[in-house]
Amino acid sequence: MDFKVFTIIATIVNFLILLAFLKHFLFEKVSNAIDERSNNIKNTIDKTNSDREEAKNLKIQVEENLANSKLQGKNIVEDYKGRAEKLFQDIKKEASNEAELIMERAKKDVEREKEKAEEELKKKVVDLAVILSSKALEKDINEKEHRRLIEDFITKVGM
Template sequence: MNLSVQLSTIIFTMINFIILLFILKHFFSKPLNKIMDDRKDGINKSIKNAKDNEEKAEISRKEEDRLLHESKTKGRKIVEEYKANAQNISQEIIDEAKKESIILMERSRVEIEREKEKAESEVKKQVIDLSLILSEKALEQHIDEKEHRRLIEDFIFKVGS
């Protein structure tokens, strides 16, 4: 009998377990599955967000690299343009200085020529005056000054040529 009681207890326990299992499945299976599905969806979203953020970070890094390269290229180009402009301005200043020096030399040459002609004229005048004085002293008489000047100028012109 002892065996039958135990067998009946085992059967009764199994039936209770199966009933309990159906009750648990009926009341707790859906909420538990929902919690598990929600957790699974949350993890999947986190993984997807992480991948999206990683892709965005990679795109941003590539964009920053491109912008950095462009800015370096533009910087070099600007420096080269300023360098070329500086060389052009330097060359213009040198050319302008050369022109100014040529003009100054030409003015100086003209001024020297004028001064030379003025000095020659002054020397001629003094020679004429001296010749007039000498000829008056030599002749001991007074010749018409206009005539005498004309004669001396002719003489100087012939000697100067």
């Protein structure tokens, strides 16, 4: 094998020129592209992690809001149940009071009718007594005097 020093030196110089040329024009651009792509991937991963955390927080917040909404709904239903029960009790009490008033009025009406009937009965008894006593005595006594005597008699007897 025959080595030629000039060929070796020329090959080394060519290699160094090619290396400098590639380093200057190609390696830097490739390195920048790789760094940029690496940064993009890192940013995408960071954004994904950030979005995942945000989604997790939103899910927790939505679950809390849902639980609060359910609790508020339950409270509203309980409130309306309480109001409905109170309204029912008020209506029931009012109806009971009105029924008592009607019963009292009816009792008073019955009492008045009873007193009225008693008065009419007294008058009829007095009239009958006057007629009977007139026929029995067969004499003409003043009718006013007769009525007064009979009413006194009835009062004393307790009719």
